Amino acid sequence: MKKHVGKMLLGAIAGFIVAYGVMHLKFDxxxxxxxxxxxxxxxxxxxxxxxxxxxxxxxVKGDAKKQLVGDAQDExxxxxxxxxxxxxxxxxxAIYFSTLMLAIVSLTDVPNIFIFISLGLVLVSIVxxxxxxxxxxxxxxxxxxxxxxxxxxxxKILAISDEGERHVILxxxxxxxxxxxxxxLLAIFILIGYSAVSGVSQLLAIFIIVFILIITNTxxxxxxxxx
Amino acid sequence: MKTRLKExxxxxxLNQTELAKLAKVSRQTISLIEREELIPSLLIAVRIAKIxxxxxxxxxxxxxxx
Numbered sequence: 001m002k003k004h005v006g007k008m009l010l011g012a013i014a015g016f017i018v019a020y021g022v023m024h025l026k027f028d029x030x031x032x033x034x035x036x037x038x039x040x041x042x043x044x045x046x047x048x049x050x051x052x053x054x055x056x057x058x059x060v061k062g063d064a065k066k067q068l069v070g071d072a073q074d075e076x077x078x079x080x081x082x083x084x085x086x087x088x089x090x091x092x093x094a095i096y097f098s099t100l101m102l103a104i105v106s107l108t109d110v111p112n113i114f115i116f117i118s119l120g121l122v123l124v125s126i127v128x129x130x131x132x133x134x135x136x137x138x139x140x141x142x143x144x145x146x147x148x149x150x151x152x153x154x155x156k157i158l159a160i161s162d163e164g165e166r167h168v169i170l171x172x173x174x175x176x177x178x179x180x181x182x183x184x185l186l187a188i189f190i191l192i193g194y195s196a197v198s199g200v201s202q203l204l205a206i207f208i209i210v211f212i213l214i215i216t217n218t219x220x221x222x223x224x225x226x227x
Numbered sequence: 228m229k230t231r232l233k234e235x236x237x238x239x240x241l242n243q244t245e246l247a248k249l250a251k252v253s254r255q256t257i258s259l260i261e262r263e264e265l266i267p268s269l270l271i272a273v274r275i276a277k278i279x280x281x282x283x284x285x286x287x288x289x290x291x292x293x
Contacts, residue, residue, distance in 0.1 A: 074243045077254050164256025167265050 014186050035108025039118075042101040046121050049094035050128065056087035057132060064138045077139075084135045091132050094125040177220065184209050230287050232261045235279045250274045 060083050068076050098121035105114045133148045146156035161169065188209055191202040236246055243261070247254040252271060259265035267275070267287070276283045 162252045164259045
C-alpha cells in the first residue's frame with residue numbers, strides 16, 4: 001500500500017513539475033498543424049506492431065505442434081508463453097495507437113483517405129486481438145477455455161487459473177493498477193499545464209480522468225472492504 | 228520456505244510440464260514453487276507428495292530462522 005501511495009505521489013509531483021515547467025517555458029506545440037506528421041508516425045508504428053504480432057502468432061501456432069521431451073519441452077513451453085505474451089502486448093498497443101491515429105485524423109486537417117486507413121487499422125487490431133486471445137487453446141487444448149465473446153470472460157479466465165497463475169496475474173494487475181493511478185494523476189497535471197499555456201481548455205479530459213480514478217479506486221477498495 | 232522439488236524431479240526423471248500434468252496444475256505453478264516464489268496450498272502439496280511418494284515435510288520445509 002505504501003508503494004502504491006508513493007507511486008501516486010510521485011505521479012502528482014512529476015506532473016506538477018512538468019506542468020510548472022511547461023507554463024514557464026511558454027512551450028507551444030501546434031498539435032493541429034502537426035496532424036499529418038503524427039498520423040504517418042502512428043500509422044507506421046501500428047503497422048509494425050501488427051506485423052510483429054502476426055509473426056509472433058504464427059511462431060506460437062507453428063511451435064505448438066512440436067513434440068519435445070525432457071528439459072527441451074519445458075524450454076519450449078517457457079518460450080511459447082513469452083511469445084504469446086509479446087504478441088498480446090503488440091496487438092494491444094496496436095489498438096491504442098490506431099485509435100490515437102483515428103482521433104488525430106478526425107480532429108485535424110488530414111486527407112480523408114486517412115480516416116479509412118485508421119478505421120481499418122483499428123478494426124484489424126481488434127480482430128487480431130480477439131484471435132490472439134484464443135492462443136491459450138493452441139498451447140493448452142486440454143483446458144476448458146471460455147469463449148472470448150463470453151460476458152464473464154475475465155471471471156472465467158480467473159476461475160480456470162490455478163494458484164500459481166493467479167499469483168502472477170495478481171502481481172501484474174496490482175503493479176499495473178498502481179502505475180495507472182500515478183500516470184493518470186501525472187496526465188491531469190500535464191493537461192492543466194497545457195490548458196494554461198495554450199489557452200485551449202482540457203477540462204473535459206480532466207473531468208473524465210478524475211471520474212475514472214474515482215470509479216476504479218472505489219471499485220478496488222469496495223472489493224477489498226466487502227470480502 | 229525451502230523445497231526439494233527440483234531434486235526430486237531429477238531423481239524421477241520428470242520435467243516441469245510432466246509434473247504439472249500429474250499434479251493437475253500449470254507448469255508456471257511448478258516453476259514458481261521450485262523457485263521458492265510461491266508457497267503451495269495444502270492440496271497441491273499433498274498431490275506432489277503422493278507423486279514422489281514422500282511426506283510433505285520431506286519436500287517442503289522451513290529453515291531454522293523462518
